[in-house]
Every structure is written in structure tokens, then in C-alpha cells.
Amino acid sequence: MTRAIGKAKAMDLILTGRTIDAAEAERSGLVSRVVPADDLLTEAKAVATTISQLSRSATRMAKEAVNRAFESTLAEGLLYERRLFHSTFATDDQSEGMAAFIEKRPPHFTHR
Template sequence: MDSLKNIKVAVDSQKGVALVRFDRPAKRNAFSQAMIGEMVSVLHHLDALDTVRAVVLTGGPDGPFCAGMDLNELVQITTSSAHKRAFLKDLTDAFAGFSKPVIAAVIGFALGGGCEIALACDIIYAAEDATFGLPEIKIGTIPGAGGTQRLARALGKHKAMEFVLTGDSASGAEFERLGVVNKAFPRDQVISAATSLAERIALMSGPVVQVAKKAVLTVENSHLDAGMATEKMLYYSTFGLSDFKEGQTAFLQKRKPNFTHE
């Protein structure tokens, strides 16, 4: 863990809690391939660490949580290369296979892949003024790390469809009202509240907590694996579209995209 460049990990062995913080401020904590590799390694390491029984995941006290994928890298990926390397599968698999509770502490924005990472956590605490959204549609693609699947399960088809098809965002307070966020707080209370919850959970029997998490996830995972596999295939398919290239280029050039619908 000493070689991490984009993620910081602090383990309190006495309390059984690990605090994992995204640390790529120059890129608003956007995920590069290197950062994905680090996140996967961190999850594998913490899952095997007996002294950790609960995890808090955050972007830090000032935010942001995560801006999603680094578009400078994403724009270079083709449909064929995405299939060949199973793009994002290592990250989604690492979250899906993590046996201990993960509490997202969201301050600032959690957009695109950042929102998907929050949704992949077991519990979400957020600042009242945090911003959640899946804006991929605006740059010529779709969510590809479970966003369409988990948001639909949290909100129901109709409300999730509106968010996915418009790319609109919602505040932490609104997502609390809609049932996506467990609790919303003033931003200076989010991390301490999430840490307190993690410490409470860590007092329980570690093996029993893991079994309880697995039991609850059985409801979601009954169809989630198939849904996410389909989502990824559809996501990869957008990489070959002219509108995908236009969407990424327009975003990087800070202009509105001119989609040609092809």
C-alpha cells in the first residue's frame, strides 16, 4: 500500500475501520487506469486484512468525491479494445466481491463513474449539497459500471430512466428523499458520521456482518450480474459511434456537442 499515488488508506486496527480517500485533486478525483488498478488492489488488500471490519470511502472533507472516468483516457478506447481488456470489469468485480461493508461518504460531486462507485457501496452518507448524476448521455455514451442497474433498483424504472436519459443531477438531500442516500448531513459532518457508523458496525461479529451483507445482496445480485454484463456490452458499443468521439471532444474543448446521431 506504500506505493499508492492516487488513493490514501488509513487503518484504525483498534476500531476495525479503514478510511479510504481518493487523492487525485488535479483531476477532481477522476479515475485513470492507474487509479482503477490502485482501487482494485486496495479492496483486495483490505478484504484480506483481519483487523478491518468496515470501510469508509470518501473524496475528502472538501470533496469532490469522484468526477468519474478521466476523459483524456476514455476518448482513446475503442469498442474492440474495451471488449479485449474487459474495461472496468476489474473495478466492478472488486466492489462486487468485497465481503465487508463499505460506506460512501460523499462530499461535493459524484458524477458518472463516481456516482456508480457510490451506488456500489453498501451505505451512502452524503452532504446535503452533494451532487449525484450520470451525465454520460451528454457526452455520447452511457453508464458502464453498474449505474443503469443500481439506480433503477434504487429508484424504480421511471425515475431512473429520467436521470439516465437527461443526465440531470440531484443533490444529496434529494437523493435522501428518494431513498438512494441513507442520510444527508451538513458537509462538515459527513465523514465523522460515516466513520461513527463504521465503528458501530465493526463492533459486531465480523463473520456475521459479512454473512448479513451477503444475504441482503442476494436480493440485488439475483439479476444484477446479467444486467451489468448487458450494460457493459451496450456501453462498449457506444465507443465506435461518431457521437461518442464528438461528445468526448466537445467536453474536453468546453463546448456543446454537435451530435450527428451516428
């Protein structure tokens, strides 16, 4: 929690036991978005659909980079991100993504 919301906010919540509402959790960076309960499943499916349309290899590498950032120094994290970025150029999906962008069409990823 401390990495997500900062030391001061984490101390406040942990030491006082104070609860926060969804809006404060979003403002604090504890959650990425807040939606009404009735819209939760629809929103979750929309996010899943968006992610599923991306290149799986690029998505995997992006997740690795974000997760690694929490486990390393800034310099190490940047080096790791650069290595992942360069490795995306060895994928078929990178070529397809660039071609689709230039041709102004949706990409058709093969996940290779």
C-alpha cells in the same frame, strides 16, 4: 441505479441529464443518509464504529444476504437468507449475543 431508485426515476435522470441534490437523492433511495459536509468524517467514523462492534461473521452474512437479494428471485433470496440465518447458530458469537441480550449487557464477540 434503476434497482435503487426505480425505473421511472432512473429514466427521468438518465434521459434528461437532470441533476439532483442530496435531499432528493436520499428521498429517492439513491443514498442512505445525508449529513453536512463538515460532519461527514465524524459521521463516517461513527458508522464504522457501530459496525465494528458487531459480530464480524454475522455482519459478513448480512452483507451476503443483501448483495444476494439483488442477484436472485425473491424465493431464492429468502432461501439463501434462511440458510445464512441458520448458520449463525453455529457461531460462538450467536451464543454470546443471546447471553448478552438476556443479561442486559454489551456483547463481547470473539468473531468465531
